[in-house]
Amino acid sequence: MVEASKSGKTHLREITHKVLRATIKCVIFYATYFVISTLLTPVSGMFPGFQQTVEVFVMVYISLIVAGELVSGTIFQHFFNAAKALFVILYLISSLKGGIVSMSFQNVNLILDLRLFLIVATLLGLLGLAKSMLQAINFLNEKAEPSLI
Amino acid sequence: MQNTTEKENVMRIPIRMLGIVTTFFWIFLIAFFASAVYSVKDMQLNFGEPQTSVASDNKILFSLPVTIANNGYYNIGAFNLTTKISDENGFVVAHNSTFVPVIEKGMKVTISHNMTIDVNRLLQSDQEYLFNDTELEINQIVSMKLAEVIPVQASANLSMPWSAPLHNFALGEIRYEPYNETHEKAAVPISFENNAFFDLTGGIQIRMYNVSDQLIGEGLSTVEAPQSSPYESRVELCVPITENTGNGHVEIYFQTSFFDWGPLVIPYG
Numbered sequence: 001m002v003e004a005s006k007s008g009k010t011h012l013r014e015i016t017h018k019v020l021r022a023t024i025k026c027v028i029f030y031a032t033y034f035v036i037s038t039l040l041t042p043v044s045g046m047f048p049g050f051q052q053t054v055e056v057f058v059m060v061y062i063s064l065i066v067a068g069e070l071v072s073g074t075i076f077q078h079f080f081n082a083a084k085a086l087f088v089i090l091y092l093i094s095s096l097k098g099g100i101v102s103m104s105f106q107n108v109n110l111i112l113d114l115r116l117f118l119i120v121a122t123l124l125g126l127l128g129l130a131k132s133m134l135q136a137i138n139f140l141n142e143k144a145e146p147s148l149i
Numbered sequence: 150m151q152n153t154t155e156k157e158n159v160m161r162i163p164i165r166m167l168g169i170v171t172t173f174f175w176i177f178l179i180a181f182f183a184s185a186v187y188s189v190k191d192m193q194l195n196f197g198e199p200q201t202s203v204a205s206d207n208k209i210l211f212s213l214p215v216t217i218a219n220n221g222y223y224n225i226g227a228f229n230l231t232t233k234i235s236d237e238n239g240f241v242v243a244h245n246s247t248f249v250p251v252i253e254k255g256m257k258v259t260i261s262h263n264m265t266i267d268v269n270r271l272l273q274s275d276q277e278y279l280f281n282d283t284e285l286e287i288n289q290i291v292s293m294k295l296a297e298v299i300p301v302q303a304s305a306n307l308s309m310p311w312s313a314p315l316h317n318f319a320l321g322e323i324r325y326e327p328y329n330e331t332h333e334k335a336a337v338p339i340s341f342e343n344n345a346f347f348d349l350t351g352g353i354q355i356r357m358y359n360v361s362d363q364l365i366g367e368g369l370s371t372v373e374a375p376q377s378s379p380y381e382s383r384v385e386l387c388v389p390i391t392e393n394t395g396n397g398h399v400e401i402y403f404q405t406s407f408f409d410w411g412p413l414v415i416p417y418g
Contacts, residue, residue, distance in 0.1 A: 036183050042190040107307070113300035117182055124174050131167045138160040 014073075022069035026062050033058050046110070047103055053095045060087060078136035085128035092121050185296040188221025194291070201346055207406050208265040209347060217249070218257040225252040226297030230262050231290040234309065240274040242266055242285060251297070268408040279315045279403075279410065282344055284308045312344035314374075314407075320399065320415050321383075332387050335366065337399065340381045343374040350374075351405030355384045356412070359397040365389060372405070394418075 037044070037054065044050045064087065068080035099115030197214035204210040213232075219225050228249040234242045247262045271278050287309050292302040321338030328334040335357065343349045349372060356367045368386035396418025402411030 032179075036179065039183055039187050043186050108303055108305045111302040111304075113302075116298060117178070120174075120178055124171055124178065127167065127171045127174075131164060131171060134160070134164050134167070138164060141160065 018069055018072055021072070022066045025065050025069060029062060029065060030058070046105070047101075048105075057091055057095070060091075075136060075139055078132050078139060081132035081135065082129055085125050085132055088128070089122050089125035092118060092125070181296070182299075184222050185299055188223055189295065189301075191220035191222075192225065193218040193220070203347070203406065204265055206265075208267050209407065211243075211264040211266065213262040213264075214259060215247075215262055216257065216259045217252055219252045219254055221254060221295075223296035224254055226250070226294035227300075228252055228293045229291070230260070231292075232262065232264055233288040234264070234266065235286050235288070236271075236274055236278075237284070237286065238274065242271050242274075269410075272408055272410050276410065278311060278313060279408075280313050280318055282313050282316060283311045285311050312346060312377075314343050314345035314347070314349050314405075315403070316342040316344045318413075320417065323417055325388075325393075328387055331389060331391075333390050333393065335386045335388050335393075336383045337368070337386065338381070338383045339370075339401075340379070341374070342379045343376055346376055347407065348373070348375050349380075349405055349407075351403065353384060354402040354404065354411070355386060356400040356402075357386050357388060357397065357417075358399070359392055359394040360418075361394070362397070363392060365392045365397075 033054070037051075044054075061084065064080055064084045068077050068084065071077050071080065096114050096118055099113065099118040101112040101114060103110050193216070195216040195218075197216065200212040200214075202210045202212065215230060217225070217228060229246055230248075231244075231246040233244045236242060243264045243266045245262070245264045247260055249258060249260060252258050268278075277283070285308065287307040288304065289307065290302060290304040292300065294300050318339070318341040321340065323338075324336045326334045326336070337355055337357075339353065352369055352371050354367065354369045357365050359365050366386035366388035368384045370382060370384040372380065372382065374380035396416070398414055398416045400412035400414055403409065403413075
């Protein structure tokens with residue numbers, strides 16, 4: 001009975017710990033977004049739909065952070081990490097339309113060539129994906145180790 | 150057991166390093182990109198009053214002063230201003246680019262974007278530019294590299310009024326006066342409005358033909374028509390009385406500092 005109570009307390013502590021970590025990560029991520037978004041406010045008005053695109057990205061990414069943290073210590077954590085990396089790559093490619101962003105307001109057509117930014121971001125996303133896969137392999141490796149001894 | 154821990158560390162250290170490096174580059178990339186785009190708001194591009202003058206080769210020279218103030222965090226690279234003037238049929242009247250390799254941060258650069266319009270070339274496209282006011286299309290493209298890395302291009306289509314230098318050109322009634330026993334003096338009144346943005350100086354040559362298409366006389370008159378003003382004058386010709394049938398046609402040739410054009414054929418009588 002005492003052991004069960006201890007186990008319950010440990011479990012509760014673990015969940016609290018995970019929720020706390022998820023909250024901290026989300027707050028840091030949202031604060032970063034908030035600072036950048038404030039910085040870009042004068043410019044973002046020039047690009048219709050920019051704010052909305054970024055907000056959708058932030059919402060999905062925060063959801064993946066929360067999900068990843070809540071299942072930390074399991075293989076699913078690495079699945080969510082990989083999903084995050086893939087989401088970043090695919091969302092950037094789709095929202096930046098292959099790197100050439102064009103828009104027009106009044107009589108002026110504006111073309112922004114973000115291909116270099118997209119290439120670097122994609123490479124970093126792939127590095128993140130590789131890291132997640134290595135973490136997953138390492139996780140399975142660690143799980144498998146005790147049975148060998 | 151110690152061996153297992155070593156194996157775990159062998160995997161964990163590169164993964165952690167990979168994570169640190171990725172995070173570092175993400176922060177660098179986002180900070181750089183955000184600050185480069187943010188710098189745009191501190192960049193000022195001002196177009197001055199366009200100046201018109203005559204180039205040494207008698208072409209119309211447009212000069213547009215452009216001031217670029219780069220108060221952003223980074224240099225601006227490959228600043229290029231291109232202007233293309235064309236008519237409604239797509240005929241390119243004038244085309245020129247002005248390039249500035251680098252505008253350093255905190256610097257203010259003033260450039261002069263020059264363009265020459267060859268009226269002779271314009272008349273090859275359509276002679277109506279001499280007589281009718283119309284509009285020319287201007288395609289203006291400004292391109293640059295933000296922080297010398299991110300290419301940006303803005304383009305705009307505008308229209309520019311073209312004011313004809315010989316608007317409402319007309320011949321009046323020809324008056325004849327006796328000159329001698331064999332010839333008479335024909336005075337051909339001419340009138341037009343110089344709506345153009347340049348003064349028209351040069352000469353008008355008139356060749357007079359009778360009803361049998363026989364050249365019966367020719368005369369030359371100088372023209373000095375200031376911009377945006379009406380002009381009236383007359384060209385005097387000496388024609389043989391016997392060959393003058395009182396009707397026929399005249400051919401008019403224009404030789405000015407901006408263009409040489411002719412003949413304009415107008416019937417008389």
